[in-house]
Amino acid sequence: MPAPASSANTAFVLVHGAWHGAWCWRRVLPPLRAAGVEAHAVTLTGVGERTHLMDPDIDLNTHIQDVIGLIEAEELQRVVLVGHSYGGIVITGVADRLQRERPGLLVHLVYLDAVTPHPGESWSSQHTPETRQARIDAAAPSGGVSFPPPDASVFGLTGADRDWVNRRQWPQPLAVYLHPLDFDAARVAALPRTFIDCTSPALPTIAVMRQRVRSEPGWQVIEMATGHDPMVSEPEALATLLLGVQGQPV
Template sequence: MARTFVLTHGAWHGAWCWQRVTPALRAAGHEVVVPTLTGLGHRAHLTHPMVGLDTHVRDVASVLEYEDLHDVVLVGHSYAGMVVVGAAAAVPERIGALVVVDGFVPQRGERAVDLLPSHAAAHYRESAEEKGDGWRVPPRPLQNLGVTDEEAAAWLRPRLVDHPFKTYTDTADFGASELSVEGTYLACDGWNTPFGWAAERAAGLGWQVESLDADHEVIATSPDLLVDALLRVATERHVTA
């Protein structure tokens, strides 16, 4: 059965980062919609200090509403786990399956910055203060994300932009445990992922959890692995009315 995938990128990225994933999904007969979050990618010129988590949740929810999409497979990579859980809470009737790829699985009242390891959170704050005028976080070095593929790194690096830090310090007004939609968590275990807690939380919520032998930038370094996993979701996961 043909499905509609809505692919949501993480911090510093844009819709462009799915270019190695979308062709295979479309070749398999599925529709693919790839929003760019406010202040990132080709919308980087719209960034400002008040771009927050709710801005990005509304970005995705609005795409679902204005494009009149239903039964979608909503996918969020990394930071976008915060976003897609929020969008699924905002427009649950439009979601057929939810997928978080090596990212956050928030509960109500949590902040992304508090869900990071303490050393990473400190680095985000210091980077924002020293290099981002107090409100922008410069891109993390790709080697810190487990990337050893220099060709992929060379493709990614020049397209990454500063990320609005408010999205990490805003509290979630939604929680993964409050969702009725079926969830899948794809854990990238080919690097020292800081999201082990998220995989455990997802499992505790009854989500399907699958491990991928990939680094955090699986969208660029191991797209075939990711596509295969997403196609399985499209076949197996559906609305739990």
């Protein structure tokens, strides 16, 4: 794989959140590509069209490698990495590894209403004990392997959009919910980072992250007046925001 070159075109790599798959970016990819940028959406192991690979051994390392595998297979050279919701912890792990192994490859991290972990935290770390236990309990019918999705209305979706997402959601591997991520915070923070805060309605489980990015240095925060799944509810507006941050320092 060739070394990153500053003259290479920017490529977006879109990482979905829990229960989703690459399918959720279907409305965002065309406007990104129409603007002349390369864009790819990855499906993480165990969900979407990869649900047949569900396994109790799927953990954060599996999903981190899914993203790195796509970047390597496509020989991407200047990557804006976008993580939605749970995907925020995934792109943090990807950034930590690639900043160490391939400095210069990543040019911007975008956290789309996403988890912004501190070292040693898991996706579940900032959830209430009640939420955490409810998800563990919900995994019991699968033998503790996966837990089912909520109704898409919790993401602020209604009507045909809600139905479209509900038909496509799959249970999420439980281990990725509990697995802590160890990483070098300074290494990740060396990259430009943008947090897109979806405010209407705001998803309660992202509340800590909204506060965190406003209290810590190095974050650009952009608000969108839409629900937690803007790739479904406001794809054109989201594409415009992403194009505005591509590869640019904050």
